[in-house]
Amino acid sequence: MTTSSYPALKSLDDFLQGSFDYLIIGGGTAGLAVAARLTEDPNIIVGVLEAGAAKLDDPNISTPAAYSKTFGKADYDWMLKTVPQAGTKNLSHAFTRGRVLGGSSAINLMMYIRGQSAEYDDWVKTTGYSEWGWKGLKPFFLKHEGFIEPPAPPGISDDLPASGKTRPMYEREHHGTSGPIRTSFSNWSAPITEEWHQASRNLGLQWTSPSDAWNGNSLGGFNNLSTIDRSKGSGTRSYAVSGYFKPNAARSNLMVLTEASVQKILLDKDRFDIKARGVRATKDGKLFEVYAKMEVILSAGTVQTPQILESSGIGKRDLLEPSGIECVLESEAVGEHLEDHLMTGLSYDLVEGEFSLDGMAIESVGKEAMRKYINGEGGPLANSLTSTGFVSMPRIASQSEKTKIHDLGRVAAQAAENESLREELTTLSARLQNSESASLQFLILPASYDPSRLDGSRPAPTPGKPNSRVTVLVCLTNPFSRGSIHIDPADPYAHPRIDPHYLESQMDVEVLSAGVRIADQVFQTSPLKEKIKGRVFPPADMDISDPVAREEYIRGHTRTEYHPIGTAGLGRVVDEKLNVFGVKGLRVVDASVFPLSVSGNIMATVYAVAEKAVEIIKMDRKAANGAEVA
Numbered sequence: 001m002t003t004s005s006y007p008a009l010k011s012l013d014d015f016l017q018g019s020f021d022y023l024i025i026g027g028g029t030a031g032l033a034v035a036a037r038l039t040e041d042p043n044i045i046v047g048v049l050e051a052g053a054a055k056l057d058d059p060n061i062s063t064p065a066a067y068s069k070t071f072g073k074a075d076y077d078w079m080l081k082t083v084p085q086a087g088t089k090n091l092s093h094a095f096t097r098g099r100v101l102g103g104s105s106a107i108n109l110m111m112y113i114r115g116q117s118a119e120y121d122d123w124v125k126t127t128g129y130s131e132w133g134w135k136g137l138k139p140f141f142l143k144h145e146g147f148i149e150p151p152a153p154p155g156i157s158d159d160l161p162a163s164g165k166t167r168p169m170y171e172r173e174h175h176g177t178s179g180p181i182r183t184s185f186s187n188w189s190a191p192i193t194e195e196w197h198q199a200s201r202n203l204g205l206q207w208t209s210p211s212d213a214w215n216g217n218s219l220g221g222f223n224n225l226s227t228i229d230r231s232k233g234s235g236t237r238s239y240a241v242s243g244y245f246k247p248n249a250a251r252s253n254l255m256v257l258t259e260a261s262v263q264k265i266l267l268d269k270d271r272f273d274i275k276a277r278g279v280r281a282t283k284d285g286k287l288f289e290v291y292a293k294m295e296v297i298l299s300a301g302t303v304q305t306p307q308i309l310e311s312s313g314i315g316k317r318d319l320l321e322p323s324g325i326e327c328v329l330e331s332e333a334v335g336e337h338l339e340d341h342l343m344t345g346l347s348y349d350l351v352e353g354e355f356s357l358d359g360m361a362i363e364s365v366g367k368e369a370m371r372k373y374i375n376g377e378g379g380p381l382a383n384s385l386t387s388t389g390f391v392s393m394p395r396i397a398s399q400s401e402k403t404k405i406h407d408l409g410r411v412a413a414q415a416a417e418n419e420s421l422r423e424e425l426t427t428l429s430a431r432l433q434n435s436e437s438a439s440l441q442f443l444i445l446p447a448s449y450d451p452s453r454l455d456g457s458r459p460a461p462t463p464g465k466p467n468s469r470v471t472v473l474v475c476l477t478n479p480f481s482r483g484s485i486h487i488d489p490a491d492p493y494a495h496p497r498i499d500p501h502y503l504e505s506q507m508d509v510e511v512l513s514a515g516v517r518i519a520d521q522v523f524q525t526s527p528l529k530e531k532i533k534g535r536v537f538p539p540a541d542m543d544i545s546d547p548v549a550r551e552e553y554i555r556g557h558t559r560t561e562y563h564p565i566g567t568a569g570l571g572r573v574v575d576e577k578l579n580v581f582g583v584k585g586l587r588v589v590d591a592s593v594f595p596l597s598v599s600g601n602i603m604a605t606v607y608a609v610a611e612k613a614v615e616i617i618k619m620d621r622k623a624a625n626g627a628e629v630a
Contacts (some may be wrong), residue, residue, distance in 0.1 A: 003610035007251035008256045009054060012283050016290065020047040023279055023292040025262045025297055025308060027052075028103020029240050029603060030590040031299035033610035034146065036180070036244035038617065039254045042427070043524055045267050047290065048256040051304075052076075052100035056246070058072075061106050061374070062236045063379045064228050065095055070107040076100050076315055077107065080303060082610035084295050086502030087481070091593055093497050094604045097303055101258055104301070105227070105239035106604060108562065112183045112225040112386045114141060115598025115605060116438050119217025122427050126420075126595045127571035130317035131486035134216055140611035141214070141604060142176035146243075148184040148230050149177075168223045171212040180243030183608060187378035190355050190446035192470045192531060198220050206395040218438055218600065221389030227603070234382035236374045250546040259283055263493055265296055265312040265586065267328050274329055276586035295617070298580075299587045299610075302564040303485055305592040306335035307496040309568065310487045314436040314580065323489040329582045332391055333572035339597045340500050341561035343475040344554050345451040349533040350468045357447035361466040385445060390438035390477070390599060393511065396518045401510065405432050408507045412480055421482075424596065428478050432511065434495040438599035440515045441475040449473070451537055451557035469536065472522070474515035475561050477599035480505035485567050500564070503555060512558065513550040520544045577616050589613040 008017075022038055024031045027050030036044050049362075053075070055061060060069045060076070072074035072094065080095040098104035117134035124133040134421045143221060150168055175183070200221055201205035207221040214225070229238040236242070243405040248254060260283040270273045277292035298305050307314060313328030315335065320327045336539035350356055357380060372379035409429030416422035431437040483500035503509055523532055534540055538553045568571075568588045574580055574596070578587040591606050598605060 004247065006056065006274060008055075008245070008251060008254040009248040010255050010257055012257065012260070013046065013289070015255055016253045016288060018045065018047050020045050020255075020290065021294045022297055023290060023295075024047045024048045024297045025265075025279060026050065026299035026304070027101050027240075027245075027258070027589065028098065028299060028301060028590070029105040029606045030610040030613075031297070032102065032244040033607055034297055034527060034589055034614055034617075035254060035256075036485075037250050038246050038610065038613035040250060042251075042253055042593075045253045046255070047292075048254075049260045049262055049279065049290075050101050050258045052103075052258065053262045054101045055106070056101070056217050056241065056260045061100070061102070061239070063381055064110060064226070064235055064237055064384050067107055071096050076101075077547065078303070078495070080498060081501055082498045082502075085144060085500065085502045087501065087555065088347065089556060091556070093500075093502070093559050095303070095560060095564070097301060101245070101256070102239045102241040104562070106237070107242065108601075108603060109227040110228055111388070111405055111601040112214075112227050112604050113218065113600030114214045114216070115389070116218060116549070117204050118437065119596070123595050125427060125571065126424055127576070129570060129576035131576065132570060137605075137608050137612060138216075140608040140615075143179055143611045144607040145176035145179040146182040146238075147175035147177050147225075148182055150185050156241075161270065168213060169209045169213070174212045175213040177467040178628055180247065181227055182231065182238035182243070183225040183383060184230040184235065184453070185223055185225060185229050186383045187230065187235065188380060188383050189386040192350065192354060192355065192356070192446050192528075193444045194529055195528040196444045196472070196522065197387065199522050200389070200526040200529075203525045205518070205522070206391050207389060216532075217436075219392065219436065221387070221442075223386055224388045224592050226384050226386075226513050228383070233376040234378045240435050261306055262300070265298070265308060265401060266351060267312060267583070269328055273584055274582060275584040278319060292585070293620075295585045295587060298586065298589045301590050302338070302592040303498065304566040305588055305590055306485050307487055307492075307574075309334050309580070311492045314583065315486075319486060319489070323487060323492050325487075325492060331573060331581065334567065335486045336482075336484050337565050337566040337569055337572060338485055338498075338500055339481075339566045340483070340502075341475055341477060341597065342479065342502060342508065342512065342558050342565040343561045344516060344558040345449045345471050345473045346516065346535070346538060347449045347451075347469050347471040347537040348521070348523055348535050350470055351531055351533050354468065354531050355446070356468040356470060358469055360465040385443055387444040388441060388487065390441050392435045392437050393432045393439040393520075394435040394513065396440075397514050401514050404431075404510055405507065409433075410511060412505060412507060424622040425480060427596070428480060431478055432507075438477055439511060441477055441600060442515070442519065443473040443475060443571065445471040445473060447471060449537070451559065459519055472519045474512060474519055476508055476512055478597055480507040500560075501574075503558065509551055509554055512554050513547055516550050516554065517544060563590045563597075565597060565602060568592035570595040577620065578613055581610045587613065587617070
């Protein structure tokens, strides 16, 4: 890769020659989307500062199944960790986020999931901002999506087709086809995933595939879309770089500086106003400042966005001043209200002859997979997780579990520290008691998984004798626990203090516990049970019917699903136009603005929020200029 191939990539000297209308902090999932859309107007000059390297055309990023080579690697990952978590036996958890151009869209598992329509409508209920519900966001899901329709017509059959793969279900009107982020169904799946689908239906789970899991109702089991571009060859990752940056890298009004760490936003304060005018950053040990004529847009993500706000003097006075930072604007909400999806796992040994991705450790199997991928034949390397699904608590919970969940919800709301949180927890309690709400997500992984490894790593395979396992991940979609992310008082520019308060709420334990119980029952149901040799996690000698044993297991075997949100939330830190309250010329556009969790993976929603933000910014510019804008 050379800068001549992508002229928008600039050296520091060239970047400092720019005269910018907008400065974007963070060239990640949201930041690159905003930059691409704003520079559609050739008269607008945009500068992007990204802390990570460009890594364009890196096979560890572009090859779909190579994501495991990026987690826990400093070249791609911020290498963040939480403080010890009381709810998980005082364990500290890896908190993987992408530190590379494209952000977490460059290293995630590429699952393209939208939340339930009712969950976005709860954003309206929570904030009072009428344009942030499902109706207000859906056009922007369609705008960013470039759906690649599969060759077979949509449909599903309970009988496994000859290919061993359930056909995908979708309705064309719920998908964009010309957007920059390509989505596609898998071109390969392990046969054991089909056995899971069939066993789930045979058990009586709410597992019939929805007509389209992206239309605002994702209940049931389905083959999921991934952000994989299958327009050529076996498939490559479609992410913020391939979709928003590369096609626009020749624009003279787009300038991107990588490996540049922003320390603070420069704020001007007089008697009447506070205004953002630029940023202070470092690159290669050199400290520099750069300025924006119109706005600074903060898209550093749920972790770094509150850190940068606080290091700039926006946050809690009693936190900033002891850290040596002047409190320019007091804001109690910055860094608060951290929510994160949690997951635990159950893993089983397969009988002899059943395929598992563990077999990729065998040289001949790995070479054959690579041959298929290179020759455009798909296979394991061309795919990520291919099957998922959502269930509601009323459909799986026992009567005693329903009673406990009802009582815990009431107690949590009564104990809330303010009316806003009380209303929020009441909303979440109602979701858990609604048979149409997505309370749990199941992900089927045809491979080994050790949920005690809180850094997300997988055990090294035994040479010549790999495991042969299948795993189901049980994921919490609507956490009750609330945490925070704040600067480290000892060093505001070091990694921030991440305290998610995992499993602080007993409600989160109870929901995961019900999911673990049901998942094990699926593995004891035909046709899946005939493929299983024995359970590895939880240990085979654990009585999984015992709720006390399940809680003990969950507290030691639960970690992030990599979906943190909420640390600069709508209605708390930013207004309905994403302006930071009390500051002119400063917006936040990333997952930190989500006011409440949505079920499933958050990437699709981040893209939709970014697209909506650009429309808001353009409309504001139009109103200010009294003229049409691009």
